[in-house]
Amino acid sequence: MISNSDKILVAGATGGVGQLVVAKLLARDLSVRALTRTRSKAESMFDRKVEIAEGDIRYPNTLLDATTDINYIICCTGTTAFPSLRWDFANLFQPANSPEEVDGEGVKNLVVAAPQDLNRFVFISSCGVLRKDELPYNLLNAFGVLDAKLMGEQAIIASGLPYTIIRPARLIDGPYTSYDLNTLLRAKTDGKKAVKIELGDRLSGETSRIDVANACVEALFHDTTINKDFSMINSGDRPTTTDWLQLFAQL
Ligand SMILES: NC(=O)c1ccc[n+]([C@@H]2O[C@H](COP(=O)([O-])OP(=O)(O)OC[C@H]3O[C@@H](n4cnc5c(N)ncnc54)[C@H](OP(=O)(O)O)[C@@H]3O)[C@@H](O)[C@H]2O)c1
Structure with missing residues (x-):
């Protein structure tokens, strides 16, 4: 179980889900890089x-400092599924920031850079x-985003590191334009629809970025999520509180 002496690396921390993950970790008094x-x-x-580490997951040598003395990694990186300016075509001397390079090769680089004793x-x-x-x-996979995620x-x-793989459907809510941490902490987590999770890859629909961030952080507190992969959507009436213990027990 995670403790306050642990340090969590959030890759993709500036993204929609990443910002919320950072805010939720800080709200629990956890140390974030x-x-x-x-x-x-x-x-x-x-x-x-938070501590900041500058790095690009396409380049393994930029990840060495970032992963030193890290106990947990939450990887929220991503790019667009279809060609866009985010693919950074402008620089002909570097690989495009495409799904293959970010979600595939980039994640592989982060795995290699991870400490052997990562929790x-x-x-x-x-x-x-x-x-x-x-x-x-x-259709979504026309430019290989699902191939790359897989x-x-x-x-x-294959790395043998303990893992939790979360498979959200189409993301809704946020990302928030505010760059103020307090604003992020006030982000509402009580959307109208309940969280539904299922082992494997059988659900389809929409998933709140807020709940994806919740799931990333809650997973660290629930060992039932170790070495599990699950899909996640929002559907049905939302209960007053989301019982993550009960949700994760289904896994
Ligand atoms: N959109 C959907 O419907 C959907 C559906 C299923 C799953 N997902 C996945 O959900 C996750 C969160 O999505 P989101 O919309 O919150 O993401 P997002 O706002 O697009 O954020 C992506 C993050 O990845 C970082 N990043 C991109 N390329 C990088 C690189 N080469 N090296 C290091 N960091 C890099 C970005 O950092 P910079 O600030 O440096 O650009 C940004 O922080 C992603 O993994 C996405 O693939 C999305």
Whole structure:
């Protein structure tokens, strides 16, 4: 079980889910190191309440300092499923920031850089990785995002590190435009729909970024999630409180 002396590396900390993960970890008095490609962006976003490590998961040599003395990794990195400016085509001398390079090779690089005694690698993958021939996932995978996510999953499992793989469906809620940590901490976690999780890759629908971030953090407190992969959506009426112990017990 995680303790306050542990340090958690959040890769993709500046992203929609990543920002919420950082805020939720800090709210639990946990120590965070944020991996970002742009130090200044993370510094202003997190109000200097976290350690910052500058690195790009496409480049293994940029990950060495970032992963030193880390006990947990939560990997929230991602790029667009379809070609966009986020693929950074501008620089012909570096690999595109495409799904293959980020969700596949990049995750592999992070796994290799992880300490051997890491307590857990939590990875945000995607619904559909095991259903790539079915609608709508065959369309979503037109540029290989599900192939790449599966490559990332397989690298994590093959590493022998304890892991939790979370497969959300289409993300809703956020990301929040506010760069103020307090604003993030006030982000509402009481959306209208309940959290539903299921082992494997059988659910489809929509998933709240807030609940994906909740699941990433709650997983660290529940050992039933160790070496489990599950899909996650929001559906049905939301109870007053989400009982993560009970949800994870299904796994
Ligand atoms: N969108 C969906 O419907 C959907 C569905 C299923 C699963 N997912 C997955 O859910 C997760 C969270 O999604 P989101 O929308 O919250 O993500 P997001 O806002 O797009 O954030 C992506 C993060 O990845 C970082 N990143 C991108 N390329 C990187 C690289 N080469 N090296 C290091 N960091 C890099 C970005 O950092 P910079 O600030 O440096 O750009 C950013 O912090 C992602 O893994 C995504 O693939 C999304």
